Amino acid sequence: MSATENNARRVRLVLELLADHPEGLPKTAGPEAVFPQVFSQVPQEEHEAELLPSGLSRAEATLTWSSVDLVKAGWLKKSGRGLWEITPDGRQALEDYPDAPTLVTEARNRYNAWNALSSERKNEQLRTTIVAVDKDEEAVRLAALPFVERGLQDGDSVFAPGRAIWATGPLDELRSVFVDAPDPEAGNFVEKLEVQLAHASDDARLLMAELVCWQLLPISPGAIGERAKKERVQTLLGYMDHPVQIPTEVSKAFKSGSFNPGTAMSNNLYAALVMIIGLLDGWLRQTEAEKERLLGDAWAWRDFVNDLPGHRFPTQRNTLSYIVHPQRISSIVSEKHKLAIRAAFVGEISADTTDVDRDLLAIILKLQQKTGGPVDFYEEPFAHAWNQQPAPDTEPDPEPDAEPPAAETARSGQRRPFPPADAELADSLFFDRGWLQKQLDLLERRGQVILYGPPGTGKTFVAMKLAEHVAGADEYTEIVQFHPSYSYEDFFQGYRPATTAAGSLTYELKDGPLRRIVDQALKNPEFNYVLVIDEINRGNLAKIFGELYFLLEYRDRPIKLQYSKDDEDSFVLPANLFLIGTMNTSDRSIALLDAAMRRRFSFVELHPDKHPTKTVLARWLDHHDLDGEPAALLAAVNGKIGASDFRIGPSYLMPKGDRFRPGQLEDIWEYDILPLLTEHHYGERIDVEKTYGLKALRAQLDTPPPAAPGPPDPVAG
Template sequence: MSESTGPNRRKRIRAVLEILAAHSEGVANTKDADGIFQLAVELVPLSPAESMTNPSNQLRGYSSLSFDSIGLVVAGWMTKTDGIWRITPEGVKALDLYPGADELFGQMAKLSAAQTAARKANRAEQLRTVLVSRNPAEDVFRTTTALFVQRGLRDGTSVFDPDRDVWTVEAISEIRQRFIDAPDTGEGTFLEKVRQQFAEASDDARLLMAELVTWQVLPSVDRAIGFGKKRERISAVLQTLDEPVAIPEQVLSGLKNGVVMPGQAMNSNTFQAMVVVISVVEAYLQATLEAQQEVLQDPWAWKSFVFGVKGHNFPTQRNALLYMVHPETFTDSFSDEDKGLIRNAFIRHDADSTGDIDRDLFSIGLRLQQESGKHVDFYDEEHKPLWKKGSNPRPTGSGAGDDEPPAEPLPAPGEERTPFPRADDALRGRVFIDQVWLQDSLDLLESKRQLILFGPPGTGKTFVAMALAEHIARDEAELVQFHPSYAYEDFFQGYRPVTVNGTLSYELKDGPLRRIVDKANKAKHRNFVLVIDEINRGNLAKIFGELYFLLEYRHRKINLQYSAEPFELPDNLFIIGTMNTSDRSIALMDAAMRRRFAFRELHPAHKPVSGVLSAWLEAHQHNKLGQEPAALLNQLNKKIKDPAFSVGPSYLMPKRGELTHEVLDRIWSSEILPLLEEHHYGEGKEVLKQYRIDTLRAERSAMKNSVPTDTIGESTAPAEAE
């Protein structure tokens, strides 16, 4: 069992106020000898558990104090200004009124809660700023889910037994090893398998697993998962504990007051749903303290975090996690399909769209709340018929109506998609880009499913796109290039002229997208990647047609232009596009297309591209040019005033690996200068003289000769072989 840190935390909060009372000028928010953290732990030393470091390499005791100090500020007992903590007159009075550490801490918690409630008491302000609760059942749900956020995510303590620290990296890692990494694929129910998987687990891992199971079923109404079933599922894990722990009354009340009909996928595939919950909590616990605070305070940072965690997409469960942590910002609709229909029905103009469906729904919700003077329920009898014809409103106090469609289908046993391979040394060595950036790109593509690499010419966009595609899909990566005359019939499907026995006729021919979709549907466990080179050169609305919709709603079937059969894009198909910034095409893309793709920039002045040429030259030292090409390219780009027209390093990275002085001069005169000449068309030849390689070399030589010898070692320019 983990060591309780609760008593120390309460004592340390009192110690903080005592220290500040003795220092009327305030104490610095630092960890040095005179800082508040060090002074506090001198009075209340760190326990062995608190002396352990978290993933951000900070002592857990310091992290806890940082979180707890927020309560002092909210209670009005302390201020934090310009890095200085100062006690308030109310804080001085509190020291006298509440002499015990437990009594003081308890009063702080009460005042914090009262202050929070007071801020929300103004109904008009609430309707203007947050999505308000629609009924008492949702009030209970919000109070209950807040326990998981405050105790679990913020404090790291057990929701069921607050004196135990179980929301830890160690406990969640053990859960991953026993539940995700070693799944039980044999016969038996979910409950039977969980009991067996956790039979030899630590009590901390068992208790945390029980709380995660509780959190996952918490939003579901009784018609989806009855109270008895919920309790049975939780008890199956609790019964494995060596020291019994009871479900708190507040949590039991929340389990009785579900608010959402989550859809069949969340109900029927408990394993996949729990994998998503565990993976998100694990990523959170492994994040830095700053990142944790950001996602708990900023709903949009939380959304980016949740959908950035790799693994099965399962949007209904991820949408549920958005609502469970920030119900004041995200709606209780977990279905992507429903979200799209609601937005389209209630948004006033296309210009009102932010490009983010949840931001749009938040704005719509606030507008409707202010217009009506009350909460908004998109599933009630007033609103649901407006966005879903022929539907039944949900009963008062429950979740979505009975006619709500099931959420996205999950793969059948044996058809689970293979996760992306991790970025490795082979991939890094192929593109000369660090593994962190490559792994981030892989994670982003796996989560979003569509990614665009954009930047100036020569930054390796196509090369990197193909490298990523082949790393993911091996032989199942394909490339197509868009151009102004490219059409839907070329890309997906259309009639083409053919000659049969001397007679001209027309046959329906599949394009590259249709062909790769058919292949992906036949091998659900494999990944397929389509690279669209120069995606901005085509008329995207003309090329994609009705397929636009499917980029955002992968599990919705539509009718095609040339076929009556329902069609959908499979989950195991991923799209990488490349785009030049020199023609301003990103700004010209409509919002509908922009929101369907994630974007990553490749620019010569920024990582990862800024180090590519130097790394390539280091790997090709037989050329004996040292770092001169990298220095010249850097100098050239500093002269180019518009960053969108910078020159990328790939011009100076010949495929055969041979880069002599002669080859360098030839590339400069035949490839780089003509590119810049086009950029400066009509400005006269004199403009181009500044870009000539002999001009740049002369400037570098003059600059080196003017640098004092005792400062040469301080130069930030790449070292150059003499």
């Protein structure tokens, strides 16, 4: 039979199988699933079994697309649990269209009717409302809805539904402790809030957290990153006696944004919050009829926001207008940009008016209909047209909070400086704070360092501690270990085999640890991220880094990647990403490293004979009130090892339990240290046990071995 005839038989069989299983069946998982049963009864012929780039065979792909027709026809339901279920209309279709080809044709006709209706709805939306420019703005709009529907409309908490906090009582508390109270002298905005809210109720604290969240929500990660938003809101929630959690839909939207507002909204949070508190105060004074009018009429709401008393703060006022009515008021919050855009595109409408927001709505609707999609004035082909326009004669005086030029809006977040080396870091490593501060300064200045030295000097442990200190938490770091078979595809990005739902093999572009942490760093430019590369010298560095070698030296230069999708797909290594490598010098000398790698990294030596590693074991023993013999033994054995790169590091003699159990020192010497020295002296006529054994070293130190443990003390009767 032809492929078309076979597919028609399979489509009908899908509905018949589901009619026999009203509880539903999975699509592919298990022998009882839909696809395995269908293809066992109507097997694929040779011309249908050809694999497509998706990894599905032609027959599987065709049946998958036909299942979409069934869904749009109303005959098949695909549940969120992964089950396919027949609908009552689907059962009726089996009776109405007993002939398989006729059933498939009818399903296709119904799909076309749905598609035409869908297109009509889309065109109507483009004609009447401002469409979100991308998924990020869509996420912000969705997350902002509860602030309108629960907060403004119902007076209810967004984070803890059922608590009436968008109300006069909690608001009066905020006005008393925040707006009318004197500003605390010390601390940043969040620290001052802790003082101001110290005697407020939990409802008032929760309201402040929600208002701050509402203010931060539409700001793009280029101005305030996901981590900064989340950190600020979570800190405020932490001031509550009984904290609540940020809703998932709001937390997810923190990584998105609608606009970059410039520096004032990011830095002048006090003025922004005063305005938002004033807005809520004005809102609560309105009658129910007036509230309904303000939420139903974008221009009435815009005028209400603009008439609020206080600081002019145009970007914050424009934000409050947009966040409640994003389908009528554009996400452009800079007055200067609004005027320039209107001047550039006013030809799209009959004539401009004195109302820039209404003109922008009319311009956007015209352009949406022309292009068949959303309009982003900060992207081509629109950005060049208005960004070259001379300033209109009606342009207001420059605002302190105006946006930077369009070309500068991509990344304006300022990276936080490294936290200084503190006592906690020094104590955890048994290093001097001065030495640690020197290495932190070096890493911050150069961007990438390599810790090198013999085995057991704690290179990886030190690297991970430094990474966590710089990034603030280990969740903002990545660690990877190089080895001879490690590749660019493993490290950065490459195609990997994957299995489709139908069980066929395909290939997908997968991100490696470097790409993953770069993506995080780009979304959170205020924060530091660290990638630790353990055993960096064991990999083929030219093969692993590829074109990324260039970026280690020129962080601000975009390059094309090996798997770039098009000419505009460029990549930069962000300035807030730092690399720490570790290198075991018993495996390979620094002199044998690739010259390009030596030039791009700074090298920090950790050696048992040199500061600070030299004193680590003695400090550790003293801290845990242990006998100093292990430090003396380590010094003695290293004194006998001629090659500097093969000397033993202190970490071998620092067990995880923070003390030695009986016989553990002897075990470490026999099973860890002596095998290393045996390998070092391989082929030489040296009796390793006689030279480096504990008995010989203790005799040299004139130290008797510890007494064997005696019988247990008798239990007192």
